[in-house]
Each structure stands twice: as structure tokens, then as C-alpha cells.
């Protein structure tokens with residue numbers, strides 16, 4: 001029996017890249033898949049049915065169950081439409097993977113509103129627009145659920161030329177950490193994924209090394225972690241962030257060290273005292 005037998009999984013942006021691999025992997029474990037994809041270009045322009053339809057065809061050819069949805073994740077109506085497609089086809093949603101994404105890279109001084117707004121809209125607002133109706137469906141149904149939100153090392157660690165994308169991806173991580181706390185009451189588990197893979201989003205960035213490295217960076221290498229998190233194998237875990245790519249899986253975390261505490265009742269340091277403690281290595285985390 002597959003790990004996700006009887007589960008219904010919604011994956012946004014599953015018409016290509018990493019999302020398509022999630023869809024194929026999870027269908028292979030017995031899940032019925034809602035394949036959402038707007039079908040646009042890398043920068044979010046255009047649209048069409050063919051990308052989502054292709055993924056659905058691939059799943060069906062392999063003997064799995066899937067339905068297509070072409071809604072835009074960046075609108076409230078789009079999010080509601082995705083849930084409607086799932087309920088009409090399969091009557092429930094057990095797992096949501098927010099994966100849809102676009103890129104409009106530019107160094108910050110050259111970033112304009114038309115590069116900022118759509119990136120925030122698809123990633124950050126899109127995560128809200130789809131999660132809100134699906135989370136409420138899971139809560140009302142009372143059978144728990146899993147929500148996996150796609151962030152990025154660009155948002156969690158930083159990257160040149162991606163202030164818009166990094167802001168959205170860090171926002172997704174913050175949103176997920178809060179939702180994981182709220183979701184505990186309803187057995188809704190929430191995770192953050194920071195993937196790395198060779199797809200149309202990253203193919204012109206270089207840095208993937210030789211052919212052997214490129215092979216290791218294939219997007220299918222990210223999907224086993226997502227399948228694991230969605231399954232009962234991870235049923236005791238929530239709120240965690242994982243890096244995954246090229247065969248490496250690692251937890252990522254925001255950490256606060258013990259630091260130093262001013263003992264005076266005023267709690268007021270002088271800047272010079274702070275400089276002293278900085279120099280003594282008592283405030284900074286190790287590099």
C-alpha cells in the first residue's frame with residue numbers, strides 16, 4: 001500500500017519543475033492529485049491549460065488519479081477555485097503543497113514596482129490565497145492535514161538580485177511558523193521547504209557545476225522529502241523548515257543565543273558597553 005493511499009493532495013504550480021515531480025511522486029504513493037498551474041512563463045506572464053494537463057496525463061498514464069486546475073494562486077477567487085476543483089473531484093483535501101512561483105530578478109536599486117508587486121503577489125499573497133480556504137476546509141472537516149509551503153534559501157539566507165523574491169520567501173517562512181502554532185489544535189501540520197533544483201527558474205543562474213552535479217540537482221530529488229512530510233511517517237512533526245536539493249536534506253532554523261543580559265534594573269546598556277561585549281564574542285553567534 002502506498003504511503004498516501006486515500007489522501008487528496010493539492011499542489012500549486014504543478015505543471016512543471018519541482019511541482020510536477022511532487023505530483024508524480026505523491027500520485028505514485030496512491031494520492032489523488034489536484035494539479036494547479038496557470039501555465040505562464042517564468043516571469044508570470046501569459047497562461048494556458050497545457051502545463052497542468054500534461055502533468056495530469058502523466059499521472060493517469062502511470063495509473064494514478066488526478067484533475068487539473070488553471071486558477072491563478074495570486075487571487076482570493078483563484079484559491080477558492082482550487083479548493084472547489086478538489087472538492088468536486090475528490091470531496092476532501094488532506095495535503096496542500098504551495099509551490100507556484102515566478103522570478104523577476106534585479107539588483108535592488110533597479111527594482112521597480114512591476115518587478116516587486118507580481119513576485120510578492122504570486123509567492124506571499126498566493127500562499128495566503130490558497131492556504132486560507134484549504135486550512136478552513138481541513139479545520140471544519142476535523143481530520144487534520146498537512147500544509148507544505150515553498151520558501152527559498154534566497155529568503156532565509158539572502159541572495160544577490162532577489163530582494164523582491166527574498167522578501168516574499170522570508171514572508172512565507174514567517175507565515176508558516178505562525179500557522180504551525182495555530183494548526184496544532186486541529187492536527188494540521190505545517191512545514192517550510194527550501195528546495196534547490198535545476199529547473200527553468202534556475203537554468204540560467206549557472207553554478208550547478210558539471211553534468212554529474214546537474215544530474216544530482218534534478219527536481220525529482222526534492223519530492224521524496226515532501227512525500228515523507230505529507231505522510232504519517234512525519235505525523236509527530238510540525239513547524240520545521242528543511243533545505244532539500246542534490247540529495248542533501250538539512251533542517252534550517254532561526255536561532256537566538258544566550259547573549260548577555262544587563263543586570264541593572266534600567267536594562268539600559270551604553271553603546272560602548274555593547275561594543276565591549278561584541279568584541280568579547282558574547283553576543284554574536286559563531287560564523
Ligand SMILES: NC(=O)c1ccc[n+]([C@@H]2O[C@H](COP(=O)([O-])OP(=O)(O)OC[C@H]3O[C@@H](n4cnc5c(N)ncnc54)[C@H](O)[C@@H]3O)[C@@H](O)[C@H]2O)c1
Pocket residue numbers: 012013014015016017018019036037038039040041042044051071072073074098099100101102122126150151152153194195196197198199200201202219
Ligand atoms: N528551482 C530552485 O532551485 C528553487 C529554489 C528555491 C525555491 N524554489 C521554489 O520552488 C517552487 C517551484 O519552482 P521551480 O523551480 O519548479 O520553477 P517552475 O517555473 O518550473 O515552476 C513554477 C510553476 O508555478 C506556476 N505558476 C507561476 N505562477 C502561478 C500562478 N500565479 N498560479 C498558478 N501557478 C503558477 C508556473 O506555471 C510553473 O509551472 C517555486 O516556488 C520556487 O520559487 C525553487
